[in-house]
Amino acid sequence: MLDVSSIDSFYGETQALFSVSLSVRAGEVLALLGANGAGKTTVLRSILGLTRARRGDIRFQGKSITASATHHIACAGIGWVPDDRRLCPTLTVAKNLSLGEKRTAFRAWSLGEVTEIFTPLKYLMAREAETLSGGEMQMVAIARALLGSPGLVLFDEPSQGLAPKIVDDVMAVIRRLRQAGIASIVVEQNADVALGVADRVVVLSQGHVAWAGDVAALTADPGLKRKLLGGLS
Amino acid sequence: MSLLNLLPHLLNGIALGLLFSLIALGFMLILGLMEQINLAHGSLFALGAYFAYAICGAKLPLPPDVLVAWAGVPLGLRFATAVVVAPILVAPFGIVLERLMRRTYGRDPLYGLLLTFGVAMVLEELIRVVWGTRDYMMPVPRDMSGGFIMLDLIWSTYRFWAAGMAVVAMGAVWFIVERTRFGAMVKAGAHDSEIVQALGIDLTRLRVWVFVLGTMLAAFAGVIMAPLWGIRPHMGVDAVVPAFLIIVLGGVGSFWGAALGGLLVGMVVGLSGAYASEWSMLSMYLLLIAVVTFRARGLFGKKSVLEA
Numbered sequence: 001m002l003d004v005s006s007i008d009s010f011y012g013e014t015q016a017l018f019s020v021s022l023s024v025r026a027g028e029v030l031a032l033l034g035a036n037g038a039g040k041t042t043v044l045r046s047i048l049g050l051t052r053a054r055r056g057d058i059r060f061q062g063k064s065i066t067a068s069a070t071h072h073i074a075c076a077g078i079g080w081v082p083d084d085r086r087l088c089p090t091l092t093v094a095k096n097l098s099l100g101e102k103r104t105a106f107r108a109w110s111l112g113e114v115t116e117i118f119t120p121l122k123y124l125m126a127r128e129a130e131t132l133s134g135g136e137m138q139m140v141a142i143a144r145a146l147l148g149s150p151g152l153v154l155f156d157e158p159s160q161g162l163a164p165k166i167v168d169d170v171m172a173v174i175r176r177l178r179q180a181g182i183a184s185i186v187v188e189q190n191a192d193v194a195l196g197v198a199d200r201v202v203v204l205s206q207g208h209v210a211w212a213g214d215v216a217a218l219t220a221d222p223g224l225k226r227k228l229l230g231g232l233s
Numbered sequence: 234m235s236l237l238n239l240l241p242h243l244l245n246g247i248a249l250g251l252l253f254s255l256i257a258l259g260f261m262l263i264l265g266l267m268e269q270i271n272l273a274h275g276s277l278f279a280l281g282a283y284f285a286y287a288i289c290g291a292k293l294p295l296p297p298d299v300l301v302a303w304a305g306v307p308l309g310l311r312f313a314t315a316v317v318v319a320p321i322l323v324a325p326f327g328i329v330l331e332r333l334m335r336r337t338y339g340r341d342p343l344y345g346l347l348l349t350f351g352v353a354m355v356l357e358e359l360i361r362v363v364w365g366t367r368d369y370m371m372p373v374p375r376d377m378s379g380g381f382i383m384l385d386l387i388w389s390t391y392r393f394w395a396a397g398m399a400v401v402a403m404g405a406v407w408f409i410v411e412r413t414r415f416g417a418m419v420k421a422g423a424h425d426s427e428i429v430q431a432l433g434i435d436l437t438r439l440r441v442w443v444f445v446l447g448t449m450l451a452a453f454a455g456v457i458m459a460p461l462w463g464i465r466p467h468m469g470v471d472a473v474v475p476a477f478l479i480i481v482l483g484g485v486g487s488f489w490g491a492a493l494g495g496l497l498v499g500m501v502v503g504l505s506g507a508y509a510s511e512w513s514m515l516s517m518y519l520l521l522i523a524v525v526t527f528r529a530r531g532l533f534g535k536k537s538v539l540e541a
């Protein structure tokens with residue numbers, strides 16, 4: 001579904017990614033792990049075209065999106081749940097959700113289906129986004145991404161600042177998306193949370209891919225896990 | 234001077250304030266989404282007035298027989314046509330200006346300021362080339378002109394019409410901004426342009442539409458204002474300065490701030506004009522200083538792009 005091949009990305013003249021490659025299959029959950037500043041968010045931004053990859057290629061559903069405009073990439077079926085949710089604070093929840101609505105080649109989600117997953121949203125529709133709690137904002141951000149009918153959702157630090165119960169709910173949603181055939185890339189500081197939901201793992205270190213493989217292979221080797229993710233569990 | 238004698242000045246001020254608000258709203262839409270101050274907004278306002286004069290006064294570049302036939306059309310219909318068509322004719326100027334401004338997005342606002350200042354100068358000179366330097370008076374239909382007596386005072390009929398048209402246009406802007414998905418996109422785009430694009434919204438196209446809307450509002454205000462102010466090449470400067478002042482006064486990004494700011498400025502200008510006409514323009518700057526001294530973000534402002 002998504003193939004990232006040897007991309008180099010920069011912020012100004014500072015290189016943030018060095019020949020990073022990864023791939024995601026339909027319905028697969030890929031955990032993207034690494035320390036602060038490893039380049040995880042930059043990978044997501046490069047896929048979305050927000051931080052352009054100067055070298056390498058990014059293909060989605062077989063088509064190159066390396067040079068595509070961000071809105072074209074989104075319309076191709078890539079959704080984004082940013083780490084700080086990035087809702088429009090002065091708009092109501094209903095308006096924020098309506099901004100995400102679009103049709104793609106993938107399964108369309110109705111507002112009814114989304115509010116069935118996130119039941120509290122039914123009662124929050126008229127509230128302005130700036131009045132929501134962190135967990136409520138995360139619900140809106142995920143719901144907004146789903147209403148965009150994605151084939152792949154990029155989750156950036158979905159557990160950040162949330163209570164453990166809400167983190168469990170978010171991970172349950174990612175599992176539900178997998179059952180619906182929707183792929184996810186989950187960027188996480190909390191490795192155990194990500195490994196609990198992922199099929200495969202890519203570990204980044206200082207902009208390089210340090211390790212890539214199945215979750216089972218990583219968890220079966222405590223020494224390797226400690227070496228790669230020492231401070232992240 | 235009795236309170237009753239002040240009433241016409243107050244109502245004239247309200248009418249003026251509503252028109253200022255209209256200009257300020259177009260100015261603010263562009264400032265909000267593009268984060269650039271469009272100094273050419275006043276020139277677009279002036280173009281609206283000149284195009285309206287050309288339509289209403291049958292001064293169009295058309296074959297003589299067509300022009301004669303158009304001049305024979307009742308003035309009321311020509312005026313109505315001007316109100317609708319002049320803003321549409323000015324819209325392409327806004328599209329070209331937006332295209333020129335693209336290189337300034339996301340950069341120091343000074344670039345946009347200099348560019349739009351240059352465009353304002355070009356448009357003003359263009360007006361002088363086409364229409365000359367003399368002043369024109371916009372013809373107004375008989376039913377809308379003249380005055381009437383109420384409470385033993387003489388009232389200008391056209392000011393009521395102008396205020397009514399401004400209220401209708403402001404209502405339309407409020408509906409678009411507050412009640413439509415387009416309005417939500419504009420607000421979201423003004424807050425966070427990246428997320429809007431990542432949701433699949435074409436920001437480039439959105440900016441063009443916002444510029445078209447802002448330009449048409451300026452031109453519409455120019456059409457309505459023309460019979461009150463007269464038409465002259467530098468009338469845009471007379472409009473853009475109060476518009477900018479109203480946005481700062483009302484708070485950047487606030488519809489109601491622009492509406493209330495416009496009304497306040499209009500009333501202060503109107504009332505001070507009743508006592509000391511030479512103070513009427515100075516009074517609005519004093520009002521701005523008074524409000525901004527106690528509330529830097531303006532009356533309804535949240536965190537503004539100017540504070541970034």
